[in-house]
Amino acid sequence: xxxxxxxxxxxxxxxxxxxxxxxxxxxxxxxxxxxxxxxxxxxxxxxxxxxxxxxxxxxxxxxxxxxxxxxxxxxxxxxxxxxxxxxxxxxxxxxxxxxxxxxxxxxxxxxxxxxxxxxxxxxxxxxxxxxxxxxxxxxxxxxxxxxxxxxxxxxxxxxxxxxxxxxxxxxxxxxxxxxxxxxxxxxxxxxxxxxxxxxxxxxxxxxxxxxxxxxxxxxxxxxxxxxxxxxxxxxxxxxxxxxxxxxxxxxxxxxxxxxxxxxxxxxxxxxxxxxxxxxxxxxxxxxxxxxxxxxxxxxxxxxxxxxxxxxxxxxxxxxxxxxxxxxxxxxxxxxxxxxxxxxxxxxxxxxxxxxxxxxxxxxxxxxxxxxxxxxxxxxxxxxxxxxxxxxxxxxxxxxxxxxxxxxxxxxxxxxxxxxxxxxxxxxxxxxxxxxxxxxxxxxxxxxxxxxxxxxxxxxxxxxxxxxxxxxxxxxxx
Amino acid sequence: xxxxxxxxxxxxxxxxxxxxxxxxxxxxxxxxxxxxxxxxxxxxxxxxxxxxxxxxxxxxxxxxxxxxxxxxxxxxxxxxxxxxxxxxxxxxxxxxxxxxxxxxxxxxxxxxxxxxxxxxxxxxxxxxxxxxxxxxxxxxxxxxxxxxxxxxxxxxxxxxxxxxxxxxxxxxxxxxxxxxxxxxxxxxxxxxxxxxxxxxxxxxxxxxxxxxxxxxxx
Ligand code: SF4
Numbered sequence: 277x278x279x280x281x282x283x284x285x286x287x288x289x290x291x292x293x294x295x296x297x298x299x300x301x302x303x304x305x306x307x308x309x310x311x312x313x314x315x316x317x318x319x320x321x322x323x324x325x326x327x328x329x330x331x332x333x334x335x336x337x338x339x340x341x342x343x344x345x346x347x348x349x350x351x352x353x354x355x356x357x358x359x360x361x362x363x364x365x366x367x368x369x370x371x372x373x374x375x376x377x378x379x380x381x382x383x384x385x386x387x388x389x390x391x392x393x394x395x396x397x398x399x400x401x402x403x404x405x406x407x408x409x410x411x412x413x414x415x416x417x418x419x420x421x422x423x424x425x426x427x428x429x430x431x432x433x434x435x436x437x438x439x440x441x442x443x444x445x446x447x448x449x450x451x452x453x454x455x456x457x458x459x460x461x462x463x464x465x466x467x468x469x470x471x472x473x474x475x476x477x478x479x480x481x482x483x484x485x486x487x488x489x490x491x492x493x494x495x496x497x498x499x500x501x502x503x504x505x506x507x508x509x510x511x512x513x514x515x516x517x518x519x520x521x522x523x524x525x526x527x528x529x530x531x532x533x534x535x536x537x538x539x540x541x542x543x544x545x546x547x548x549x550x551x552x553x554x555x556x557x558x559x560x561x562x563x564x565x566x567x568x569x570x571x572x573x574x575x576x577x578x579x580x581x582x583x584x585x586x587x588x589x590x591x592x593x594x595x596x597x598x599x600x601x602x603x604x605x606x607x608x609x610x611x612x613x614x615x616x617x618x619x620x621x622x623x624x625x626x627x628x629x630x631x632x633x634x635x636x637x638x639x640x641x642x643x644x645x646x647x648x649x650x651x652x653x654x655x656x657x658x659x660x661x662x663x664x665x666x667x668x669x670x671x672x673x674x675x676x677x678x679x680x681x682x683x684x685x686x687x688x689x690x691x692x693x694x695x696x697x698x699x700x701x702x703x704x705x706x707x708x709x710x711x712x713x714x715x716x717x718x719x720x721x722x723x724x725x726x727x728x729x730x731x732x733x734x735x736x737x738x739x740x741x742x743x744x745x746x747x748x749x750x751x752x753x
Numbered sequence: 754x755x756x757x758x759x760x761x762x763x764x765x766x767x768x769x770x771x772x773x774x775x776x777x778x779x780x781x782x783x784x785x786x787x788x789x790x791x792x793x794x795x796x797x798x799x800x801x802x803x804x805x806x807x808x809x810x811x812x813x814x815x816x817x818x819x820x821x822x823x824x825x826x827x828x829x830x831x832x833x834x835x836x837x838x839x840x841x842x843x844x845x846x847x848x849x850x851x852x853x854x855x856x857x858x859x860x861x862x863x864x865x866x867x868x869x870x871x872x873x874x875x876x877x878x879x880x881x882x883x884x885x886x887x888x889x890x891x892x893x894x895x896x897x898x899x900x901x902x903x904x905x906x907x908x909x910x911x912x913x914x915x916x917x918x919x920x921x922x923x924x925x926x927x928x929x930x931x932x933x934x935x936x937x938x939x940x941x942x943x944x945x946x947x948x949x950x951x952x953x954x955x956x957x958x959x960x961x962x963x964x965x966x967x968x969x970x971x
Contacts, residue, residue: 311953327781334781344772347764351761368756441952445952461951461952461956468959493934493935503961506900521764529932532779532923533923536782547888550940550946550961551889553935554938555935556937562895564862583768
């Protein structure tokens with residue numbers, strides 16, 4: 277994996293040029309369209325016979341109940357896990373989390389790490405950190421493995437290699453691993469199985485994510501289809517799980533509600549092949565399993581989101597990806613255009629907190645506010661409302677809504693601010709308003725035909741010949 | 754201040770004030786109580802829809818089924834537990850020539866990992882029950898039936914007692930009172946290992962077993 281030392285960094289600010297490029301790439305558009313159409317209909321079928329509204333209500337309620345007691349639950353989780361023999365670590369940001377993982381590896385003299393799918397580790401950029409420290413980190417989820425071979429980042433949180441078709445993957449595997457060129461998916465999958473089995477046997481440490489952490493029993497739950505998550509958490513002698521602090525839930529029964537929503541929303545499955553519940557390392561009389569299990573709890577901006585009642589809803593997310601599957605923007609521009617760890621609607625409401633609203637200022641406006649994301653979200657996050665909130669924050673809002681998000685006001689321009697100031701000044705003075713609108717309608721011929729980017733794909737609206745007041749007065753006669 | 758304290762303090766001193774935890778109503782997860790027959794049918798249908806295989810058998814004939822299944826697949830060997838009744842019953846008839854070579858998982862993995870990964874064709878385990886709605890098996894690996902038995906060999910045969918088939922996960926975790934003590938590892942297994950990561954095309958056995966065969970004992 278020598279090529280992977282270079283970080284495939286994508287600049288989030290380059291959203292527009294990348295969107296333009298993606299829109300003109302028929303292959304990318306076709307790959308995403310096909311995949312998203314399939315996922316949408318599978319999700320719909322999977323919820324047939326369910327009272328979906330009530331179930332989503334329960335999902336939202338379960339997450340809210342967890343968040344309401346978050347600090348207590350984290351302490352309870354820590355205590356239970358410790359009793360069970362799992363060591364708990366806390367990290368303020370991605371860098372600290374990376375250092376914790378590295379220190380555990382160094383203490384064990386570990387040279388190779390095998391990874392199960394974990395979006396938090398993507399957020400931490402763990403692979404590149406470890407490689408700089410001389411520790412090889414290999415992805416084992418097939419999609420992540422493909423993306424890593426290509427030295428790219430995931431383009432979807434559930435299906436990382438969704439942007440590639442079979443031909444592209446076949447060529448990539450041929451070039452990087454020496455497999456035959458073939459469109460036979462069975463063959464390609466079997467080849468990857470063989471390549472990765474060797475790696476599982478030789479890896480010193482396994483790193484995984486966590487879908488739910490249960491406080492009452494001290495249990496880490498992982499949802500997956502491939503079995504690489506089970507391999508990662510069972511075969512190497514040391515397992516390190518990394519997760520965001522918001523993933524904790526109070527009780528096991530909460531998991532039954534969230535799991536029912538997660539897999540159906542994500543891929544339209546009633547359940548995934550494996551639901552793996554880990555509550556401790558190998559006991560003295562057990563014959564397999566890791567000798568050492570660690571959990572790294574990562575904050576990385578989450579405790580700031582936690583402060584505000586409206587933004588708090590962002591933390592309900594269970595990372596199902598349904599919002600991107602249903603997003604007309606995501607489907608057209610693809611996951612890489614966003615240039616962020618989490619793409620699509622969830623990325624637009626989460627990333628500004630992680631990277632600042634200055635870096636991520638294009639994200640909240642890359643939406644048509646059609647509302648599809650909010651309608652399908654299994655935990656009822658009002659994504660469109662949060663987008664509007666972040667848009668307001670990016671131009672610094674108004675006195676009634678003081679801006680709070682780091683990097684707020686980054687889109688505010690003096691000209692635009694002055695125009696709105698005049699607008700509100702005029703609208704609060706009836707005489708001036710009447711004269712102003714009358715003048716504007718009389719001189720409408722002078723109205724410019726172009727209005728910046730707005731008119732690139734639209735015709736400019738034309739002022740009417742008479743003001744609304746005049747028209748109504750005439751009608752009244 | 755440690756990161757732990759910083760994080761907890763930030764969460765405790767929330768600027769938005771204290772949050773009120775709502776009460777949850779789980780009744781949407783409850784199902785009418787299906788009969789055993791209904792549960793078996795639903796289980797069978799669901800697990801078959803994801804490429805699993807179900808054989809209904811009895812306490813008397815299950816070993817014949819195991820023999821048939823494994824000879825049809827030309828399995829060279831079968832990994833069994835040393836203490837569990839399933840392992841003991843199989844060992845009692847080990848000399849049957851329609852059964853493959855029986856291997857016992859009774860040594861720590863560290864001493865025989867390459868052999869497990871490269872040379873074992875099939876493994877057989879018990880289950881702690883099943884879930885009809887989602888077609889899932891409940892496995893709690895033990896020192897006698899370790900975690901990798903159901904993961905590494907390409908064929909996994911699981912024995913399920915029909916009487917331990919629950920309707921939903923919600924029901925199963927309450928009926929078996931999971932919250933009073935979870936094992937180091939507990940699993941729901943609902944089909945063979947699979948992936949759709951290459952252009953949404955399903956392929957089985959990507960990391961775990963390519964085949965999951967359930968023997969439902971009635
Ligand atoms: S925001 Fe909602 S729909 Fe999107 S990933 Fe999170 S839980 Fe799923």
